[in-house]
Amino acid sequence: MSEPILRTEALTKRFDGVVATDDVSISVPRGELRCIIGPNGAGKSTLFALLCGIQRPDAGRVLLKGEDVTRLLAFQRVRRGIGLTFQTNRAFHRLSVRQNLSAVLQISRADRPADADERYRFALDRFGLDAESEMPAKELPHHRLQWLEIAMVLAAGPDIVLLDEPTAGMSIDETLQTGAVLKHLNASGLTIVVVEHDVAFVRDVAQRITVVHQGRVFAEGTVDEITEHADVRRIYLGQA
């Protein structure tokens, strides 16, 4: 039984008395496409921040590829193969597309997986991004800007990516296209964890779903198991 690529043990984070992440233990096997869903304010973004190192937990551990990375800084974790896109797009808006991408490519990663470049170029191609474009990123349409950030993260050659609401603000077609690209990347071996609200998107791409509510893991299962889950429907309709 191979080690899951990402695992947490009793991860807890408090902000001034509010428990944002409450005793969360999740386990993501290598190569899975996991969706994390939950009502707003459930603590999904905080969880991501804890996983990639922007925030330090008050208790618990984060294990990446079996290694305890809880004490490691964000950039050290990224070098060990994890990537993240933010809920609010954080590509370099004032820089051109070319500058955005070349900034990432400066990493000389001897330990870059062989298919990193492949995945990156595939994303560029399928997302229709011109790596030499001098257009300032902020002039891109919103969905292209989201795709740019995903491509940037892929260029770093991660083994697992955390995507925080990548399809927010996208049209149905754009959402479908994003889903198709993610599924293809996942099929090539990239582990993907996506926070999403779009039910159709989740149904389309997820292999497994984790439901988060009030900072805790509320439920976990396949798409069918979760959609049948009476309690999940309840928390979304606000009767928790």
Next chain:
Amino acid sequence: MDSFATVISVLYQFATNGAFLLLSALGLIVILGMMNIINLAHGELMMMGAYTASIAWHRGVPFWLCAILAFVVVGLFGALLERTIIRRFYGRELGALVVTWGISLILSQGALAVFGPFLPAIPIPGGSVAVGQYSFSVYWLTNIGLACLLIIGLWALYNHTTFGLQARAAMQNAAMARALGVDTGRIYTLTFSLGAGLAGFSGALFAPTVSIAPFMGQQFVAPAFITVVVGGATNVITGAVGSSLLLSLVKTPVGFLLGAFVGTVALLLAALVIIRLMPDGVSAVIQRRIDRRNRFA
């Protein structure tokens, strides 16, 4: 008896240093807490206050009135500055820093050109009080008292007036405050004006201790900035008080043993260490404790 006087003397030194830091920095902190801007013309505003006091005093105005006059004059000037220049730099912190530096250049060089190299000095008001073998200056005792009064006054302003409520709302979330009908533009002007007025007031207060010259603000700039850096921008009151007390704890023994200048150097070193441990300043740490207690209240 002797040791009692010594204790009082040490406390006096501590309070004097704390009051000096607090009075030097208060105007800066008010502005920083509200608009996240460091006003680099702060030293020159203090200079303006001192100049106002000197001119008024030498026309026979009693010292306490000079200080209040300085508050008003520099406060009005601050309002003018805010309306014309400062307000274009909200959201551009570094730009605001640079432009206020330009303003400080204009003010100090302008003062030199208009008033010449010196203004007539003001003698230190009040006498001294003796306890045991030590004597304490009434002037500094008053300053300590004024520092406390100002803090209490600011606290009352922020927590018990409509302006204070609106100001706190604007500090937390300006867009939301505007949506709720708060005239943030007016709040910012009033806040900057208050900060400038406090700088002028402090400048007038300290005028008797320095030579009143165009670049006199410089000597207050270093301690004021250090106090602000250690205090942080989270909360005006706790930042000002916490920082002054903490830094005075450093400065008093060091200054006593090794002299005033080494004391100020120690402040810088202390600030470097403190921000390594508390990057958002003392006010942020205190605020977290308060929030935590409120949650469980």
Next chain:
Amino acid sequence: MPRLLSLLSGPEDVGRSRWFWAAFVAVCIVLFVSPLWQSEFEATNNAYYLLNVPTALGLALLWGYCGILSFGQVAYFGIAGYVYGIVAGNMVGDSAGPIVGSLCGLAVCAIVSAIFGYFVFYGRVQNWIVPILTLVLSLLLETFLGQTAGYQWRVGTVQLGGYNGMTGIPAFQIGSYVITGYSFFYFVLIIVLVIYLALRLLVNSRHGKVMLAIREDAIRTELLGYDIRARQLVVFVIAAILAGVSGLLYVQWGNYITPSQVGLLQASLPVIWVAVGGRESLLAVLLSTCALNWLNYTLSSEGYQYALIIIGALLVVVMLFFPSGIVVTLAREVPKHGWRALLGWGDGAGK
């Protein structure tokens, strides 16, 4: 070699075309032959304008390319100058004195800035703290140096001199050839050119690209796998060393240094040069530094006491109306829209 050339001509500074380089070379040639019609006094003045350029370029690198504003670059100017004065002054007669002094000066700059930078960047403090604390360091240095009058304040045989400063600083010499007058002008010119070109290489290199990213969004850059703290620290030290170079050149120019060189007024000047020229372009900063120094000198020497008021007002105006800097704004807007649009005439005027 071709790679070097393409790096030089990379996109991260104003001026890339062949016309630009032709003009650049032409100007360099003019400068090199200028002593033919310039008196030694004028050449030395020109050298003075030029010797401030490294400080400004360092600040441009730090602020314009990396997003870190430092108000205290002059501290390193002063440190290098004083350390050189102390070391070379104690080694008078020894022909290696100036070189050892220079190396010591730069080394102390590097060490001080590294320690300072460690506390600031590894503490991950908020943006506005760096300019404040760097300024404080400079002010404290000035205060310290100002009270070093008196015979007890000396290192070896060299007195620090209090507010009057250190005088009789030995000139730089290579072997027994003393650099002064025209040779000093060439000395400064060559150093400035080398530094400019080297920095141009740097900002177009891999490291330059990452610097830009850090400037734009430090957290995002960190989450791409870069140790931003270390990179910020390195740039900070480089900028300090560059300011130190200016300081070394300054004490050659005047053979003296005073505490006012690290005071509030002097500290404001690099910020003004960089802001007026345009911090995101090395070339703009080079031009504005020379121009503003010339302006300052001309105004002051005419007995015009309002020189600094004018410069302060210039800073305020630039920050209000030309936030990217005058040279940079011109370089960007004129090719796009022409001169008329810049002045607001014609339709389709720029932003």
